[in-house]
Amino acid sequence: MALFGTDGVRGVANKDLTAELALDLAVAAAHVLAEGGEFAGHKPKAIVGQDSRASGEFLEAAVCAGLASAGVDVYRVGILPTPAVAHLVSTTGADLGVMISASHNPMPDNGIKFFARGGGKLDDALEAAIEKRLGEPWDRPTGKDVGRIIIDESAREAYVTHLLHGMTTSLNGLKVVVDCANGASSFVAPDAYRRAGAEVSAISHTPNGLNINDNCGSTHLAHLKREVLAQKADIGIAHDGDADRVLAIDHLGNEIDGDFILAILANSLHKAGALTHSTVVGTVMSNLGFIRAMEKLGITVVTTAVGDRYVLERMQRENFVLGGEQSGHIIMRQFAQTGDGILTALHLMQEIVKSGKSLAENATLMARYPQVLVNVSGVNKNEISTNTALQSAVADITSKLGTSGRVLLRASGTEPLIRVMVEAESLEHATSYANELAALVKSELAL
Numbered sequence: 124m125a126l127f128g129t130d131g132v133r134g135v136a137n138k139d140l141t142a143e144l145a146l147d148l149a150v151a152a153a154h155v156l157a158e159g160g161e162f163a164g165h166k167p168k169a170i171v172g173q174d175s176r177a178s179g180e181f182l183e184a185a186v187c188a189g190l191a192s193a194g195v196d197v198y199r200v201g202i203l204p205t206p207a208v209a210h211l212v213s214t215t216g217a218d219l220g221v222m223i224s225a226s227h228n229p230m231p232d233n234g235i236k237f238f239a240r241g242g243g244k245l246d247d248a249l250e251a252a253i254e255k256r257l258g259e260p261w262d263r264p265t266g267k268d269v270g271r272i273i274i275d276e277s278a279r280e281a282y283v284t285h286l287l288h289g290m291t292t293s294l295n296g297l298k299v300v301v302d303c304a305n306g307a308s309s310f311v312a313p314d315a316y317r318r319a320g321a322e323v324s325a326i327s328h329t330p331n332g333l334n335i336n337d338n339c340g341s342t343h344l345a346h347l348k349r350e351v352l353a354q355k356a357d358i359g360i361a362h363d364g365d366a367d368r369v370l371a372i373d374h375l376g377n378e379i380d381g382d383f384i385l386a387i388l389a390n391s392l393h394k395a396g397a398l399t400h401s402t403v404v405g406t407v408m409s410n411l412g413f414i415r416a417m418e419k420l421g422i423t424v425v426t427t428a429v430g431d432r433y434v435l436e437r438m439q440r441e442n443f444v445l446g447g448e449q450s451g452h453i454i455m456r457q458f459a460q461t462g463d464g465i466l467t468a469l470h471l472m473q474e475i476v477k478s479g480k481s482l483a484e485n486a487t488l489m490a491r492y493p494q495v496l497v498n499v500s501g502v503n504k505n506e507i508s509t510n511t512a513l514q515s516a517v518a519d520i521t522s523k524l525g526t527s528g529r530v531l532l533r534a535s536g537t538e539p540l541i542r543v544m545v546e547a548e549s550l551e552h553a554t555s556y557a558n559e560l561a562a563l564v565k566s567e568l569a570l
Contacts, residue, residue, distance in 0.1 A: 126257075127250040129430035129536025131236030133225050136178030140233050142185040144257075149189025149221065151256040152237055155249060156219055161240050167218040170238075170275075172200045172208040174224040174307040174365045177332035178233045182223045186235065190221070191270030192263060200278035202330070204307045204366035205236070206463035207282040213242035213460065214281070224307070224365035227342050228537065230335050242460045243439075244432045279311065286315045286466055289458045292473045293320035298356045299472065300372075302347040303328040304340025306364035312465050316360075319469055326350055336363065341370045341451055341464075348376045358475065358482050360468045367431070368451035369464035371471065373483040381451040382413040384471055386489045388453070389445055391474050393422055397444070397457075404437050404446030404454075406430075407531055411546050413449075416489030430536060431462040492528070493550035495557040497543040502568035504534035504541045510567050513560075520545070520556045528553065532560065541568070 126132055132148065134140040156162065169190050173179035179202075187197045195218075200211060205222045212220035220238035228234070237245045237253075245253075299321045303309040309328040316323045326346065327339035339346060341361040351359035351372045359372030371379040385403060392398035402423040405413065414424045425443075427433040431452040438446045438456055447453035452462035459466055475482055507513060513532065520530050528547035535542055543561045547553040 125251075126254045129432065130226065131222075131234050133228065133232060133234035133537055135231050136176070136182065136233035140182065140235070142181050145182045145185035145235060146189035147257050148235055148253065149186045150193045150261070151253045151259075152219065152221075153190055153193035153195050154256055154261065155252045156239070159249075161218050167195045168216070169195050169197050170200060170208055170211045170215065170217045170220040171197055172203045172205075172220075172222050172278075175202050175305060175309065175330035175332060175335050176225070176230055176233055176364075178231075179223045180332075182233055182235070186221050186223065187272050191272055193270065194264040194268050195219075195270040197270055197272045198275040198278075199272060200275050202307050202310060203278060203282060204311060204463070204465065206367050206459060206461050206466065207278065207311070209238050209242040209461040210282055210285055210459060211278055212238045212240065214285070222365065226365050226367065226537070227336060227340070227363040230333055230337065243435065244461070246436075283311060283315050283318065286469060287318055289466075290319055290469060290473060292477050294469075294472050294476055295320040297321045297358070297472055297476060298354070299358055299360060300324045300326060300347060300350045300354055300356045301328075301360040302326050302339055302362065304336050304362050304364050305330040305334040306336065306340065306362065306366065308362040308366035308465060312360070312362060312366065312468070315465055315469065316472075319472070321472065324350070324354055324356070340364065341368055344370065344372065344378060348372050352376050358472060362464045363451070366464045367462045369453070369468045369471075370451045371468070371482060373486065374481055375483050377483060377486070379482060379486055381447050381449045381453060382410045382491070383486045383489060384451070384453055384467065385445070385447045386413055386416055387474055387485050388455070388467075388470060389417065389422055390420055390488055392445060393420060398422065399442055399444050402441075402443050404434050404443050406434060406448050407533075408449050408544065410449060410491050410494055411529065412490045412492040420488070429533065435461065492546045492548065493553045494544065494546045495550070495553040497557045497561040498535075499541045499543060499561050499564045500539060501570055502541050502564060503570055504539065504568070506568055507532060507534055507541060512567050513563060516560055516563050520560065524552075524556075530556070530560070532564070
């Protein structure tokens with residue numbers, strides 16, 4: 124089974140993802156990138172950050188030790204969002220970056236993701252090469268050739284300055300509640316939103332190493348909804364543990380997911396003539412309502428596999444400027460080379476102010492088709508494509524839905540699950556078909 128998923132290496136910290144594995148991954152990454160010419164002619168430099176999980180402490184120590192032992196100078200930036208690490212790699216001329224985070228996963232999990240020079244995520248071939256080199260014998264540098272480990276105290280301010288740089292309109296008068304998921308955004312998002320001019324109330328912003336994503340953040344919106352309504356706020360902003368995604372709540376308490384956010388931003392860019400090729404990039408999970416809304420506006424939607432890395436690859440290949448996922452990973456390529464929840468939230472709030480319309484009014488440009496997602500655990504997720512009963516069932520449901528819906532059956536790239544998604548014009552049909560297919564997955568692929 125491949126070690127790397129759609130977003131780095133993840134697993135239960137100290138069980139699947141151990142200090143030994145973290146050290147070996149860091150060493151292997153240094154060797155693969157060195158042989159690719161990234162370190163030619165100079166001593167390499169790495170940026171290493173983490174989210175607020177307790178396990179990040181020992182994993183960061185292991186990663187830093189591995190890199191330094193391989194001759195890489197390491198700049199520790201502490202608890203910062205994943206996109207901050209990507210940005211710092213790009214702007215400091217670093218040769219690679221490492222982020223220690225399991226994003227929206229529960230606290231016991233953790234993960235390691237790598238960034239190449241320029242701040243982009245490693246492609247599949249490089250990840251495979253790193254995995255192949257794990258544990259191999261190697262000649263260790265000594266003396267002045269070993270790497271140094273430096274604490275970078277300027278990183279946070281450099282990142283906040285970057286976030287605010289692209290803002291053209293003050294958020295003065297906008298009342299915001301931000302749920303930081305007790306994660307990496309806790310030390311950045313409230314500050315950035317206040318400095319942009321908003322009146323900010325922060326919740327779930329006191330991480331203690333154990334409470335990240337614990338009934339808070341973008342995967343648990345109930346508390347944020349209550350606070351938005353109670354405080355009569357204009358908008359609620361929810362981040363995940365490493366703040367590379369964002370979801371929103373309008374002033375009426377409605378959830379505004381990544382498809383709505385992407386639609387609002389795409390419409391704004393399109394009207395300004397700044398949406399290259401009049402195209403936005405989504406994924407196979409993008410809601411059919413989003414696609415239909417974009418068609419009405421004269422905007423083409425192209426889709427990729429699930430994962431912001433695949434969205435970015437398509438954007439770079441065809442020079443698109445905007446793309447993202449329903450989950451709230453939004454990439455605004457004129458400002459960043461990776462999904463950035465805080466950056467996205469700032470520009471979404473700016474659009475509210477510029478348009479003079481509430482978030483709820485802005486969101487009316489699309490109608491969301493009922494979409495039911497069922498996660499099936501305890502199954503062999505590697506046998507989806509070879510199971511004839513499942514393929515036949517998917518084909519049958521797809522035929523029944525016709526052009527009014529669709530079916531998606533896929534293995535999660537970040538968790539041991541198979542995801543069953545059905546869209547239809549009615550919630551009743553979507554629920555019925557999703558449950559039917561999920562039951563079949565359970566019976567056919569049970570471990």
